[in-house]
Amino acid sequence: MFNQGLSLNQAPPASIPFRFFLTAPLFGILIGLVFFFYPLESIIDQYSPVAIAVVHLFTLGMLAMIIFGAMQQMMPVLAGAVIKQPVLFGNIVHISLTLGTLLFSASFLFSNKLLLTIGAISLSISFFVFFSNAIYLLFKVKYLTSTVNAMRIFSICGIITAILGLYLATDYINGSLGTQHFNFVNSHATFGLFGFGVILIMGVAFQVIPMFYVALDFPRYIQNKIPILILIFILALVGFFFLGLDIYVLKVILSSMFILFSVYGLNSLNNRRRPVFDVTLWFWKVSLYMFIISMLNWLFIPQDSMFTLAILFGLGFLYSLLQGMMYKIIPFLAWFHLSSKGHMTIPTMREMIKEDFIKLQFFIFMASILFFLLAGFLSNIFLYLGAFMFIVSNVILIINCANALIKYNQISKLNPMDSFLSK
């Protein structure tokens, strides 16, 4: 196993994570378009069918898409967990996740149960194939690190989220929402957002912040204890939902842990050893600030709708960070795979994607968040502006990533020996 773990030949070809990364912003464009074709009130109402569609376009089409793509690249490197037949695995997960998300969301937008049935089956294939492999591989890892631990907990939360999701989808298909329906919905969302989303991001941050930026490690107690504590409090939260108890004390505990993590993350980034300007830092810092703000908002501001919180947490925290990560991983993988094949004349990581275009995309993305938030204070008209900016930012994200991929494809078609022959 260790031979495999240390062999980069076992890592998936670059095209596998790339296709996941490029698909995610396409779903972002779809989300933006929904705002122009459906009543705004229905998007803001968290339990309406349109809102369910939008939330899943985001959580499945963007969040899970990027996470699944990145995990296939990271598991062999960070955990020595090598996926056998990575191309077949990547294809099955990618196609079923893309198709499943489209059909699932369409079923809620067009009130069609057949689409929901096929979508739910397709999503089940994607999640169970991904997580059964991830759990099997991660629990075989002999030398444990905080990241492997976090990835294990993330995988367990992921599979529970999927099972709860499947249960809810079955309810919708049968047309019988039980008395406990909203408790199941809240449990599904809690496992998905906190377990699947936050714990994975924590696990990655523990490794990636010190690694990318030569920054301070997170304290050991945060790395070793917080992910398992979060899992325990998620389970407690679910218990409280079903027992009808007030969850405020659990909200305080969970938010405190999340804020503590963010504060240490920001402290580490602000005291990093690498002095070089790096635009991806903007995404990481905004993300961690937004995480803190979203938790304070969740704790202290009475919510008339969850929309503001969803924007702060979903776009501000989760999507900002994932974009920052993609802007690091894509240029590196493009450079790395070309360099490993023996190509000598390769653009450097900084030449793969023009920094000015990343900055432009960042500002437009920030503007979309700002407009979405302003809508809660001023007028729903700002939702249109936010949606428009969100579409534009995702288009630029695709162009930026595609630029690196075009350079990669062009060079990978050449014979590495050509550069020697032409000299």
Place this chain on the structure above:
Amino acid sequence: MTHSISSFMTQDHRDCDEEFAQMEISVSKDDWNEAQVKFDSFSQNLEHHFNMEEKIMFPKFETKTGMLGGPTAMMRMEHEQMRTVVGQMKDDLNAKDKNHFFGLSESLMMLMQQHNMKEEQMLYAMVDAHLSQESQEVINEMQGLVKA
């Protein structure tokens, strides 16, 4: 005091990271003379680290375990890849090409960290498990290697 091979080599990784950051600081300040000194020191220590592994630790591990084409072969390949990038950075330093230098240093940073992670989390743990009896002897021998 007896160190494990793992903790000794991990500390050496951290020292190289620190030197790497110092070198980048000099380049970012456009202090090319200082950058040259820092670069020489960094590349010398990096090469020393590679040699400690390739000339002493890996052969002992390979003899003990019989794993010849496994993890150590992959680590040697990655060392070569890093040596190539360091060579290209040297050219940029001579040409005072700051942008290209940072483009390469970014790649080297990622390569080094990815490589370190694999060593620290897997290979060194295996080395500790197989060479625990002679760990101090291995460390002494590695420390005794003359820097080029």
